[in-house]
Amino acid sequence: MTNLDWLEKPVRNINNEYLVAAEQRQNTLTKPPGSLGRMEEVAVQLAAMQATDKPEINNIQIAVFAADHGIAEENVSAFPQVVTLEMVKNFAQGGAAISVLAKQLAANLEVINLGTVSEYEDMPGVVMQRIAPGTQNFSKQAAMSRSQLLEALNAGKEAVYRARENAAQLFIGGDMGIANTTSATAIACALLNEKAEKLAGPGTGLDKQGVSHKASVIEKSLALHQHKMKTPVDILQCVGGFEIAALTGAYLSCAQNGLPVVIDGFISSVAALVAIKINPQARQWMFFSHASAEPGHAMVIQAMQAKPLLDMNMRLGEASGAAILVPLMRLACALQNNMATFEQASVSSKD
Amino acid sequence: MTNLDWLEKPVRNINNEYLVAAEQRQNTLTKPPGSLGRMEEVAVQLAAMQATDKPEINNIQIAVFAADHGIAEENVSAFPQVVTLEMVKNFAQGGAAISVLAKQLAANLEVINLGTVSEYEDMPGVVMQRIAPGTQNFSKQAAMSRSQLLEALNAGKEAVYRARENAAQLFIGGDMGIANTTSATAIACALLNEKAEKLAGPGTGLDKQGVSHKASVIEKSLALHQHKMKTPVDILQCVGGFEIAALTGAYLSCAQNGLPVVIDGFISSVAALVAIKINPQARQWMFFSHASAEPGHAMVIQAMQAKPLLDMNMRLGEASGAAILVPLMRLACALQNNMATFEQASVSSKD
Numbered sequence: 234m235t236n237l238d239w240l241e242k243p244v245r246n247i248n249n250e251y252l253v254a255a256e257q258r259q260n261t262l263t264k265p266p267g268s269l270g271r272m273e274e275v276a277v278q279l280a281a282m283q284a285t286d287k288p289e290i291n292n293i294q295i296a297v298f299a300a301d302h303g304i305a306e307e308n309v310s311a312f313p314q315v316v317t318l319e320m321v322k323n324f325a326q327g328g329a330a331i332s333v334l335a336k337q338l339a340a341n342l343e344v345i346n347l348g349t350v351s352e353y354e355d356m357p358g359v360v361m362q363r364i365a366p367g368t369q370n371f372s373k374q375a376a377m378s379r380s381q382l383l384e385a386l387n388a389g390k391e392a393v394y395r396a397r398e399n400a401a402q403l404f405i406g407g408d409m410g411i412a413n414t415t416s417a418t419a420i421a422c423a424l425l426n427e428k429a430e431k432l433a434g435p436g437t438g439l440d441k442q443g444v445s446h447k448a449s450v451i452e453k454s455l456a457l458h459q460h461k462m463k464t465p466v467d468i469l470q471c472v473g474g475f476e477i478a479a480l481t482g483a484y485l486s487c488a489q490n491g492l493p494v495v496i497d498g499f500i501s502s503v504a505a506l507v508a509i510k511i512n513p514q515a516r517q518w519m520f521f522s523h524a525s526a527e528p529g530h531a532m533v534i535q536a537m538q539a540k541p542l543l544d545m546n547m548r549l550g551e552a553s554g555a556a557i558l559v560p561l562m563r564l565a566c567a568l569q570n571n572m573a574t575f576e577q578a579s580v581s582s583k584d
Numbered sequence: 585m586t587n588l589d590w591l592e593k594p595v596r597n598i599n600n601e602y603l604v605a606a607e608q609r610q611n612t613l614t615k616p617p618g619s620l621g622r623m624e625e626v627a628v629q630l631a632a633m634q635a636t637d638k639p640e641i642n643n644i645q646i647a648v649f650a651a652d653h654g655i656a657e658e659n660v661s662a663f664p665q666v667v668t669l670e671m672v673k674n675f676a677q678g679g680a681a682i683s684v685l686a687k688q689l690a691a692n693l694e695v696i697n698l699g700t701v702s703e704y705e706d707m708p709g710v711v712m713q714r715i716a717p718g719t720q721n722f723s724k725q726a727a728m729s730r731s732q733l734l735e736a737l738n739a740g741k742e743a744v745y746r747a748r749e750n751a752a753q754l755f756i757g758g759d760m761g762i763a764n765t766t767s768a769t770a771i772a773c774a775l776l777n778e779k780a781e782k783l784a785g786p787g788t789g790l791d792k793q794g795v796s797h798k799a800s801v802i803e804k805s806l807a808l809h810q811h812k813m814k815t816p817v818d819i820l821q822c823v824g825g826f827e828i829a830a831l832t833g834a835y836l837s838c839a840q841n842g843l844p845v846v847i848d849g850f851i852s853s854v855a856a857l858v859a860i861k862i863n864p865q866a867r868q869w870m871f872f873s874h875a876s877a878e879p880g881h882a883m884v885i886q887a888m889q890a891k892p893l894l895d896m897n898m899r900l901g902e903a904s905g906a907a908i909l910v911p912l913m914r915l916a917c918a919l920q921n922n923m924a925t926f927e928q929a930s931v932s933s934k935d
Contacts, residue, residue: 263674264681265662265788270877270897272908311616311934319931323614328924330615337918437616438934526621544895545912546621557623560911561896567688573679580670583662583789 237383237466239390244488244514252281255288261574265583271542275520275562276569282493282518283402288566290403293340293559294396295552296483297324297331297407298388300347300475301367303376304454305412309447311438314367314411318349320551321409325358330549331407334556341399347388347475362388364475368416371472372454375461376416382466385475389482397490403559404487406480407552408500411437414527417503419451419472421533423462424506429455432529434499436548465510480504481511488515495562497555498525498548502533509537520562523547523554588734588817590741595839595865603632606639612925616934622893626871626913627920633844633869634753639917641754644691644910645747646903647834648675648682648758649739651698651826652718654727655805656763660798662789665718665762669700671902672760676709681900682758685907692750698739698826713739715826719767722823723805726812727767733817736826740833748841754910755838757831758903759851762788765878768854770802770823772884774813775857780806783880785850787899816861831855832862839866846913848906849876849899853884860888871913874898874905 255277260266267273279288299321305314323329324344327336335342345360350367364384368376377385389406396404410416414436422429429451433444451472455462458471469478481504487494488508496505496519508515516537523543524530534541542561547554575582606628611617618624630639650672656665674680675695678687686693696711701718715735719727728736740757747755761767765787773780780802784795802823806813809822820829832855838845839859847856847870859866872890875881877899885892893912898905926933 262681263671263679264900268788268877268898268900269681269904270899272896272898313932316932319929320614323924323929323931326924326929328614328929330613330620330919330923333918333922334915336922337915437619526619542896545623545893547619547623548621549615549619553620557912557915560915561908564685564688564908564911567684568681571684571687572681573674573677578670578674578677578679580674581664581667 240386240485240511242489244512245491247281247517248284249281251284251286252277254286255280255569262572263575263578263580269568272565272568275565279493279566280569287570290559290563290566292399292401293338293403293405294399294401295331295335295340295342295405295407295556296392297344297409297552298347298476298479299344299349299409301350302410302412302416302474303368303370304372304415306370307372307450309415309450310412310436312411314350317409317411318351318353321346321349321359322356325356329551330553331551331556334553338556338559343392345388345392347385347479368474372450375471376473377470379470382470382478385478386482389479390486393483393486393490393492397492401492403495404492405495405552405555406483406501407497408476408480408550410474410476413474413476413500415447415451416472416474417477417500418529419454420468420477420507421503421529422451422455423468423472424465424510425532425536427532432532434528465507469507477504481507484508485512485515488518493520494518495520495522495555495558497522497552498550499527499530500550502530506533506537522558525554591737591836591862593840595863596842598632598868599635600632602635602637603628605637606631606920613923614926614929614931620919623916623919626916630844630917631920638921641910641914641917643750643752644689644754644756645750645752646682646686646691646693646756646758646907647743648695648760648903649698649827649830650695650700650760652701653761653763653767653825654719654721655723655766657721658723658801660766660801661763661787663762665701668760668762669702669704672697672700672710673707676707680902681904682902682907685904689907689910694743696739696743698736698830719825723801726822727824728821730821733821733829736829737833740830741837744834744837744841744843748843752843754846755843756846756903756906757834757852758848759827759831759901761825761827764825764827764851766798766802767823767825767828768851769880770805771819771828771858772854772880773802773806774819774823775816775861776883776887778883783883785879816858820858828855832858835859836863836866839869844871845869846871846873846906846909848873848903849901850878850881851901853881857884857888873909876905
């Protein structure tokens with residue numbers, strides 16, 4: 234068993250000189266200053282993260298963490314629990330949304346099974362890091378033990394290690410786990426000191442009654458654990474999930490290693506919020522891809538003072554919302570790197 | 585001189601059978617129904633437009649129409665008029681934002697010079713269709729004659745003809761013309777019966793005083809022409825621009841020929857609004873790419889009951905906002921075409 238010390242290790246700082254240089258270059262390019270809006274912002278941030286005057290995203294690592302949730306037995310999801318493992322297979326076989334997107338982006342897709350309820354044989358394309366057959370039902374006891382939590386956090390760190398071995402220039406984490414919006418909502422409520430009814434949403438498709446039941450399950454669980462949840466890590470242990478903890482570990486590790494990250498939707502944003510609560514400096518390595526249709530997302534995003542770049546009304550998870558941002562980031566880099574300056578193109582500047 | 589009759593020719597209808605089939609397929613794919621949000625909407629629309637069960641966007645034609653505006657002499661732009669032609673050169677030489685984007689998208693970029701103030705020699709990559717050395721100053725007289733308007737509208741139609749010869753599956757129109765937000769704002773005010781102060785914005789970068797001056801120039805011009813502006817076509821003639829009229833002509837021609845269109849920002853949206861006022865059915869062939877930072881855009885978009893897919897705070901024109909939507913449309917197609925169904929992947933569906 235390792236310990237938690239690595240979580241709080243200092244993160245790298247983004248390079249301020251390259252940030253300023255990239256901003257200055259934007260103002261010399263043949264367009265009214267600022268007229269490329271958030272595309273400029275993305276390119277400038279990336280230049281500062283990569284400490285370069287030619288930001289680029291060729292190699293991308295997408296890591297989708299999958300795990301089951303004991304809380305599923307409280308009827309908080311529209312889909313049966315067996316879907317988690319079925320979708321792991323679907324990821325590996327190329328049929329899921331993120332599989333299709335990863336192929337289109339020429340990204341390296343890795344699926345990490347941290348513990349589905351059903352046992353299964355090894356399958357190609359899936360990294361097997363089984364912590365347990367899902368978490369415990371957190372409406373009755375802590376979702377996981379301390380050592381299980383450490384394993385999950387480390388699984389995230391190890392995925393980042395593999396991403397770096399692949400020379401990834403961008404890390405995207407994703408999630409799969411039936412009932413994981415219940416866990417993520419519980420974490421968010423605990424971190425933000427909010428009521429479950431304010432954050433709970435339909436997830437994969439609950440009706441109004443289902444959402445209300447889900448909120449009451451969360452509220453009851455938060456009451457059960459309230460005296461044990463003193464730190465963000467405690468909260469992960471009490472009401473978290475293996476894949477959520479792995480995402481938190483991955484985001485912290487990316488920031489420590491200076492690897493830019495794109496945050497996906499609700500689950501990923503909650504994991505990012507935990508990471509930021511552990512180490513606020515980790516935020517500077519994050520791009521926020523999209524506003525999820527899951528209603529709790531807006532509050533989690535607000536707590537990070539973020540403004541997602543896209544709003545496509547998506548609510549799938551699997552890193553799918555983060556993946557669709559990638560081509561825009563690539564275009565932002567191309568604009569930053571390849572546009573002519575006013576001087577080069579002999580274009581007159583502002584009167 | 586041709587006449588205007590072609591503008592009102594019926595447009596093609598999108599194929600409702602393929603629309604329904606594409607929607608049905610979305611609901612069989614391995615994801616909660618609707619969870620890909622607007623990505624589903626894009627793919628389904630495109631399937632209906634292309635009358636196919638495998639929508640795709642390989643060939644793209646981007647046509648940027650450039651022209652000067654007589655109204656520029658009223659000091660309504662932050663940039664000197666000579667920039668229009670300088671940017672035409674920059675488009676052709678690959679240094680402008682749209683040049684960089686077109687290259688990244690492997691789109692065919694065509695620049696059409698409909699009339700810059702400065703004369704110049706032919707240059708490779710620029711289609712020369714000089715109507716006049718810019719429009720007249722519409723605060724004093726009509727921006728153009730009826731025959732000039734026809735030429736401009738036809739230039740749009742001809743660009744669509746060339747796009748179809750290139751087997752384009754998507755048409756994107758763009759604009760370049762110093763002072764053209766003044767013209768576009770005047771058109772929008774006339775069409776929507778709104779005051780200029782409500783719609784006028786900074787364009788390429790006017791300060792508050794500049795915007796206020798611009799609004800008063802527009803208000804005065806609208807008063808001058810009010811009795812002549814009985815139809816959308818009259819409005820184009822009185823306060824329009826060659827490039828704006830060409831965009832209107834192009835959008836109508838696309839709809840008549842069943843070629844899907846992506847609308848860019850403020851200028852393009854005003855041209856689209858004119859097209860829709862001439863022939864409301866043209867709207868069904870339009871994707872609305874992004875919410876421009878130009879303040880009048882929101883009202884123009886609202887008048888078309890549209891909801892742009894992106895909001896990147898861009899305000900450049902040149903078709904740049906439309907271009908950045910293309911990779912998302914391509915990903916939407918890939919998801920529609922390549923994801924596995926629940927049955928294919930043996931994934932359990934909703935409880």
